[in-house]
Amino acid sequence: xxxxxxxxxxxxxxxxxxxxxxxxxxxxxxxxxxxxxxxxxxxxxxxxxxxxxxxxxxxxxxxxxxxxxxxxxxxxxxxxxxxxxxxxxxxxxxxxxxxxxxxxxxxxxxx
Amino acid sequence: xxxxxxxxxxxxxxxxxxxxxxxxxxxxxxxxxxxxxxxxxxxxxxxxxxxxxxxxxxxxxxxxxxxxxxxxxxxxxxxxxxxxxxxxxxxxxxxxxxxxxxxxxxxxxxxxxxx
Numbered sequence: 592x593x594x595x596x597x598x599x600x601x602x603x604x605x606x607x608x609x610x611x612x613x614x615x616x617x618x619x620x621x622x623x624x625x626x627x628x629x630x631x632x633x634x635x636x637x638x639x640x641x642x643x644x645x646x647x648x649x650x651x652x653x654x655x656x657x658x659x660x661x662x663x664x665x666x667x668x669x670x671x672x673x674x675x676x677x678x679x680x681x682x683x684x685x686x687x688x689x690x691x692x693x694x695x696x697x698x699x700x701x702x
Numbered sequence: 703x704x705x706x707x708x709x710x711x712x713x714x715x716x717x718x719x720x721x722x723x724x725x726x727x728x729x730x731x732x733x734x735x736x737x738x739x740x741x742x743x744x745x746x747x748x749x750x751x752x753x754x755x756x757x758x759x760x761x762x763x764x765x766x767x768x769x770x771x772x773x774x775x776x777x778x779x780x781x782x783x784x785x786x787x788x789x790x791x792x793x794x795x796x797x798x799x800x801x802x803x804x805x806x807x808x809x810x811x812x813x814x815x816x817x
Contacts, residue, residue, distance in 0.1 A: 595744070627808075634706060634808035635745075635793065680745060689735065689758065690806065692745035 593618045597681045597693035604671055604700050612666040612696050614655075614681035622683040624648075624657050624664040625690070629678045638666075638679070671700045704728040708794050708809035715784055715816055723779045723812045725794030734777045735795040735806065736769065738762075745793070751777065784816045 598613040616624065626638040626648070639648030644659035653668045666679060681693040707726040715721050727734055736748040749759040751769050768780045777796075781788055794809045 632810060634708075634810045635795075635806075636808070637806075682745075689747040689750060689760075690737075691747070692737075692739075694742070694744045695739070 593622065593683060593685060593688075593691045595681050595683055595691055595693040597679075597696055599694070600678075600696040600698065602696060602698045604698070606673055606700055606702050607670045608700075610666070610668040610671045610675075610698065612679055612681075612698070614664045614666065614693060616662050616664065616681075616683050618662075618683060618685060620685050622685045624655070625682040625684070626653070626655055626664070626666050627680040627682055627692075629680070629695070631677070635680060671698070673700045673702055676700045704807070706794055706796055706807050706809035708792075708812050710812060711810065712813045713815070715814070717786055717816055718783050721781050721784055721814065723781075723792050723794075723814065725777045725779075725796075725809055726775055727777055727794070727796030728798075728807055729775070731796035731798050731807070733757075733797045733799070734769075734771070736779045737793040737795065737808075738790040739793070740787075740790040748779070748792075781814075784814075786816050789814055789816045 594617045623642045625640045627635040628638045629635045639650040641648040641657035647656045655666045678695045678697045680695045682690045684690050709724045734751040739745045749763045750757045766782050770778050791811045793811045795806045797805045
């Protein structure tokens, strides 16, 4: 079945450092890909998405590009802030099937 | 902004006891979901619910689990006889008719600890 693998955390970075969180997927068809974020004490929120190959999703300075050839959807940000500290989840969905999530990667950004 | 509310935020129970986890979805949403995350593992789909019936469930969602929309606003997950391995963070989610999976709104979760 479909699955998502993302890099293990936790990840600790200094403010203004570059961030990459790796995500690869396995799917039978052509899924839509997502990054969700969970800030402390809150629910999962959609951060960005891409629905087809070579699409780039972006939001709040974060970007991820749907790479069909490498089955990847890595999350990147050029300069992280303390307020970016959260747990980040990579996910996929084929048509109207339920979201399939990765384990989540905890990011801590220190001033 | 509307939000999905889950109560309690933490629940501790003894093995073999019944627990009910409560969720108040966003008011005009009609699709409801439960997911769970065991510590260190993936967020896993449990069940989806629409039009007062289960529309899809995973193999995790066995006879020990049930869901209900008792009063038109709450959406509950019941575990009849809890096991140690049921300890996890349980997330409720909802979405509106005509939206796709990415339009899910999640609650902040209930951390269930089975002792």
